[in-house]
Amino acid sequence: STSYGVGSQARSISVEALKPNDTFPRRHNSATPEEQTKMAEYCGFDNLDSLIDATVPKSIRLDSMKFSKFDEGLTESQMIAHMKNLESKNKVFKSYIGMGYYNTSVPPVILRNIMENPAWYTQYTPYQAEISQGRLESLLNFQTMITDLTGLPMSNASLLDEGTAAAEAMAMCNNIQKGKKKTFIIASNCHPQTFDICKTRADGFDLKVVAADLKDIDYKSGDVCGVLVQYPGTEGEVLDYAEFVKNAHAHGVKVVMASDLLALTMLKPPGEFGADIVVGSAQRFGVPMGYGGPHAAFLATSQEYKRMMPGRIIGVSVDSSGKPALRMAMQTREQHIRRDKATSNICTAQALLANMAAMYAVYHGPEGLKTIAQRVHGLAGALALGLKKLGTEVQELPFFDTVKVKCADANAIADAAYKNEINLRIVDKHTITVAFDETTTLDDVDKLFKVFACGKPVPFSAASLAPEVQTAVPSGLIRESPILSHPIFNTYHTEHELLRYIHKLQSKDLSLCHSMIPLGSCTMKLNATTEMMPVTWPGFTDIHPFVPIEQAQGYQEMFTDLGDLLCALTGFDSFSLQPNAGAAGEYAGLMVIRAYHLARGDHHRNVCIIPVSAHGTNPASAAMCGMKIVAVGTDAKGNINIEELRKAAEVNRDNLSALMVTYPSTHGVYEEGIDEICKIIHENGGQVYMDGANMNAQVGLTSPGFIGADVCHLNLHKTFCIPHGGGGPGMGPIGVKKHLAPFLPSHPVVPTGGIPAPDQTNPLGTISAAPWGSALILPISYTYIAMMGSKGLTDASKIAILNANYMAKRLESYFPVLFRGVNGTVAHEFIVDLRGFKNTAGIEPEDVAKRLMDYGFHAPTMSWPVPGTLMIEPTESESKAEMDRFCDAMISIREEIAEIEKGKADIHNNVLKGAPHPPSLLMGDAWTKPYSRDYAAFPASWLRTSKFWPSTGRVDNVYGDRNLTCTLLPASQYTEEPAAATA
Amino acid sequence: STSYGVGSQARSISVEALKPNDTFPRRHNSATPEEQTKMAEYCGFDNLDSLIDATVPKSIRLDSMKFSKFDEGLTESQMIAHMKNLESKNKVFKSYIGMGYYNTSVPPVILRNIMENPAWYTQYTPYQAEISQGRLESLLNFQTMITDLTGLPMSNASLLDEGTAAAEAMAMCNNIQKGKKKTFIIASNCHPQTFDICKTRADGFDLKVVAADLKDIDYKSGDVCGVLVQYPGTEGEVLDYAEFVKNAHAHGVKVVMASDLLALTMLKPPGEFGADIVVGSAQRFGVPMGYGGPHAAFLATSQEYKRMMPGRIIGVSVDSSGKPALRMAMQTREQHIRRDKATSNICTAQALLANMAAMYAVYHGPEGLKTIAQRVHGLAGALALGLKKLGTEVQELPFFDTVKVKCADANAIADAAYKNEINLRIVDKHTITVAFDETTTLDDVDKLFKVFACGKPVPFSAASLAPEVQTAVPSGLIRESPILSHPIFNTYHTEHELLRYIHKLQSKDLSLCHSMIPLGSCTMKLNATTEMMPVTWPGFTDIHPFVPIEQAQGYQEMFTDLGDLLCALTGFDSFSLQPNAGAAGEYAGLMVIRAYHLARGDHHRNVCIIPVSAHGTNPASAAMCGMKIVAVGTDAKGNINIEELRKAAEVNRDNLSALMVTYPSTHGVYEEGIDEICKIIHENGGQVYMDGANMNAQVGLTSPGFIGADVCHLNLHKTFCIPHGGGGPGMGPIGVKKHLAPFLPSHPVVPTGGIPAPDQTNPLGTISAAPWGSALILPISYTYIAMMGSKGLTDASKIAILNANYMAKRLESYFPVLFRGVNGTVAHEFIVDLRGFKNTAGIEPEDVAKRLMDYGFHAPTMSWPVPGTLMIEPTESESKAEMDRFCDAMISIREEIAEIEKGKADIHNNVLKGAPHPPSLLMGDAWTKPYSRDYAAFPASWLRTSKFWPSTGRVDNVYGDRNLTCTLLPASQYTEEPAAATA
Ligand SMILES: Cc1ncc(COP(=O)(O)O)c(C=O)c1O
């Protein structure tokens, strides 16, 4: 003992006790050793380890896990020191590379109060509308901003990046044409990464992507479904697309325009040219470059195609009292419904970044944004003018922020720039482009003059040129239509006003700052502050994704170590960090398998077996790869029906491409037959794709590689602590066995591939716009792993399982617990069955979910994977006290249901059907409910000391979908309700 | 015009439009130029400037203000770049200097969610208890922690620093002895700065401070009121004070112990020795050193002396429904009541830092703290053992964390350390001390071995020594009594738990994140994020206050520039940055005046004239300087009665020391006679002390120096943007005219003085424990000034005045507005008179204040400076919309009062008397109020979209003071209320 206190005889000290004290695992994993034993005993086991032994099948159990680095785990302060060191290895140069990424000034009030605020970043996707009205409003602001700026009336609430947004638009064109026209043309003025992503994506849709110079485009084949152009072009030119669009439409071709929000504040919007779909990135609206992401991409379209839009869409509806209330519209569109008919698999998107971009527009307002745009344009104009005076040839086409320069030796110029810590884009041997952004200054322009002058004197300064600078945009392309005229974009322009607006929205949203969010399959664990801190350090935020690699040595070192650690964690041989969401990982993983079969000449292998219990993104991803989906069922215990699987595999043995399997299953069980399942697939020539969403039940106990999977994605925003951000960001890197490593995605601008790198490469193409996806948030997972060490991580898995079993035990006599393993335990999550209550009490899962809000809780995952159930996942970082409160709430709700069953409460008008109960309702003068206000509001004792209030009554989904409104209601409809009349 | 848009013919651009766009003044000053004109017109003026001309007396109006640096103002990103540059000039060495300052690991969850969270740092002092229950609980945790660790039952809720806490304790001893014993002994084992502060402070109380070696102390004179000892001593020794205390008590001498919280987790507490008062700093409990502050000091005492404790004290009471509720106890003790009988002037304290320290204890819990203490002690033990093995002589007395080393040449050792980026304390030529802290590692100890070995090989490592290390504390001094046994200190030990606890408390507290806090005399303006960001950068946080000055070049450069800027702003010649609150500034300023008179042989000059309208700290400060206070009255217009003043000055001309005057007056008027007033004082041999609390109405328009003041303090936490932190931190630097500059305070460890430095120095002594006070928060004021530039700051003053006049105009037909200037305008704040309602409706200001909470607002300053009134100060950063909402609320409340006047509402039972209305009350099943729930809850339309809820009913002050409880109720009394019974 190291104690000097009472009763301790020890007067000497151990080395152990002298080690640094700010260890992390005990802050993350909640249960103390004593609690672990108590809880295991409660579940009928002697201790935690025997519970784990009984739960995880022996056949797949790993002896131990060991890291070559960080095995013991760093303390929090050691971690911060380590990250500071990595940060210092990234060199922040001035980047004028453009290509969809621009430096931006993140307004500090947004940085601190959204990006660095757990009350925003730990929110979940706003499926539970009544406790999410704040971010729903912010996302509606985003949609309104996008529709205003693009000139098209419908927008979604973000996509993953500009490149994949273009690919989504391509799929929409294919759909609009009902799959009958199989060519998609991409103009050569598009960003190279956009081209490559579309090209990769086209394969699965059996589309042919054709690159063409704008002037060479023709539609004679009659087979063209759509065409993609960039506005302004990747090399800066601003063209008038009016005739172009007319011509395309005349040929029945849909026009997709990739565009730039800042440019659109002063340029004629695509909608006015008649574009059908507009995509782009909202990054430069106050979201750091972060070496590639995360950023919110957008997609806008016309009313006609609104129901074909991919991604989440926020809409206006009404609540139970008829007041306007927001919610996610058309949720029936989510992948789990479309499954194999899906043409998009997007699930996690970029909500947090969309919120930041929307707030940036709220803060600057229309005039502020235009001022910024004009300034950037003016500086670009000054550069162009000065270069001409220096005798340098500058492209004569109109431009917005990017100047295209002809030079004798582009490399020599770029080298000179480099010496001045400046990055330029080399287009070809004789061409350079210089893209400006809101952080560019007159000084910067002067420095560029020096670079281009190659040692000759520069007889002027940018400032001295200003009076001569003229706008480079012809008046016909100048925007005349107003933007952002809604009051929300014209009110909060001081810091106090924006601060309060952000906090007002925040106060309506439940997050992990309030209580556990026990969402099965979502792993809402602690997102620790130490993990989040490096994410907003300038050495990580201010790096353009296409800088020369030696400027990002801190990042690169982290990628290498993270790749190694993830391999150690998963039993794989190589990782790609490119996919920027789980579903993107699925798609990438299946494409790896596809590439593998193709490389072996197995062109016919296109059957993908998927259990019916799979997450909707699984079949959607397979469909996007052009695979034929064969479903297999599950047995009563939640296990895949192995005989059915065997049959499916054997029947399809010649064409079998892959199995997609989630482990532990989406039913919350460790299937004992998993190794056999893998064997069956392999024996029939298939590859095993494992969905890593449930990795939190594997780490340190088993691994996908050990089990027999060939590929797996990891949702870093689940198991590895990236916060969900209200619906994104996330990261979905994929790990593969050696034979698949050559096929991992690359990138057209910065070649990349597996980490560790395989001997050979034969990349499948490009998956995301940035080489390493959303690199900026990788420090979160990296620090989590490095601080936990191998033991901390293994303990996390064990405690996650313990916690789920503890809760299942507490609830099992009140609710049937569906699906258990052979020894009666569950995995890290479990399903409670509410189906019976429909008959006995008229109660649906939604009623329970809404009533839980009155108890201060977010509902578990509702009606997935089994309709009529709730799936509960506590994670290792929830305390026993918190789980007990949640169980008490569930048990109390069970009693409320019993009141109905006993006829004591009205079946149509009871405390569940009436839930949630916002203050406006509870304090209304008229109270006509058959139950008491007090009981509606304070059904549990802990609510008396502090309660999170839902801000609306139950939101009407049907009304909202029938009357689809996806932008802010006009100000006139926002007239606030009157104050209460005097007593 | 720079616009390229519709209607604009301009096709070229101005240099102006190419300048960086992230300018700050428009984010801080709310009213746009158009609004300024409209609002001025509403007030009856053509424009803002004519309103200002009519308001600020011509005779004192400055033509213009100009800075030699930052005159145009930096943009936000330029500011951050500048601060990064300053930060890089501070060198973060390992400091083992001790002396009351220790490095600490700030738990990241506390850093982000309290120190970097505007919802915590923008709170005001919790005078309005019902909307402050969160921080009241946290401060009660602080008090409980202090009483537990010191072993004394009563604690206040923080003092400014350890040195001034000791001085407060000295004053208490003097009081306890009824001023009859005039010697205070300070043991030589106290920190030197503590000694100097007490010595300085003693002067005003006519006390004699005697330094004495512990063994030489004797009380024979019979004149000793108290004795101060340090435990552990400044050089590390841990002594058994049992006999010492007995002996002192036997002589009727009170014992003050300065102690260390971390040591007290393992040492016998002072209370068990019988100490009467314990003081110390809570810095090392998770508050960065910050080059000296801010940190929370503490003072604990016995029940007997509780009503003599200085500072704010949180106590438990009950609310209107009888439930436990917290509030500041014994508010009648505040300085404004005691005035010239006061013996302490403390007002702003260190609430935010006390909260951080308390949360640190909550997070670590008793076991965690003991583990940290034992580790620190163990490492110190390892050092001592190793040094002995190296043949170095180590003091043999017991120690906790500080090892005292004898060496041939202390300077040589310290130099060697310095080369290794290590700071040691040189006690004398042959003595060095090494003080360890929670960030010290085994590695660090090894490095120290190398330093002390002077090039000789070290044949062991700290780790290898560990098994031999024995505790250096004799068992008789080991703590046996338990600490922190309350559940609050034993529950929130994981990050999720603490995060939620912090957010739960936060959700009960109104801050500037919610709405304006229009506190007259408090200037609750925007605390902008850019200003706050540098405050938590390591290059500013991790610097010990006593490091060699060349390690703090970034700080020093900032001090120099800040001194210059403040001189430019105030018209003074030199500034001292040492006083760490406004009242400390007052005291320091008066002491400067005193020193000046003394230096001229004017020992008799001790009369201080103070208007009756002065803030209570003014007479309290004067009393602490031993001055005789002469009050002068004000006339009906709120102006000082000049004839009365003249008489008082003339009558006292031989003994006149100073006038204390606030300008504009605390009544919110620019007295036209201010220059005459200054003249009268000067003519009668006095000096003019100006209270700078209202500086926000002067900046750029006039200045204290220009008006004729000789000294002035600036509350940087008012005019210069340091947030109030729920009752501190603050800073109160003083500016002086040339003739006073030599007397500015110095410091015994790091000599300091006026900035810019005067030619000669003759310092009055020491005012604060750290040379430059709370240096860490100076970047806030510095960045504010640097970003605003001279024009932005002048505009701020103008708009602050405009806003006050706009509000006064809106309210004047509903409430009498007391006091106006000659042209009918008010200054930057104004007073509305509620006294009439007492008779017409039985309504007191408190009723209006509490009802304002129902409207979502914090009350204005209540019943000060005029009883029965409210004083409203909007500041320049409140928007017209926000002010309109506040005025609407006030007007609506006026209508509610009218209902009573008309007999429509019950005089005893109405919506004002019932206020505030917390949800628990509004949703109770029983509603017996004569007014409606809806009206109680939603009296204004804006509340429907989002409302801040008070968390208790009206708190009963009288009950709480009668039943004084200033620590957490035992857990048994915390049993949560039951849930509502089933419907
Ligand atoms: C089992 C499973 N697979 C895949 C996904 C999709 O991942 P993402 O949302 O990151 O695209 C999810 C998301 O919750 C999931 O639960």
Ligand SMILES: Cc1ncc(COP(=O)(O)O)c(C=O)c1O
């Ligand atoms: C007029 C006036 N003088 C002095 C003070 C005391 O300043 P501090 O609270 O910083 O000690 C105040 C505080 O509100 C004040 O209003």
Ligand SMILES: O=C([O-])O
């Ligand atoms: O959105 C999810 O299905 O997690």
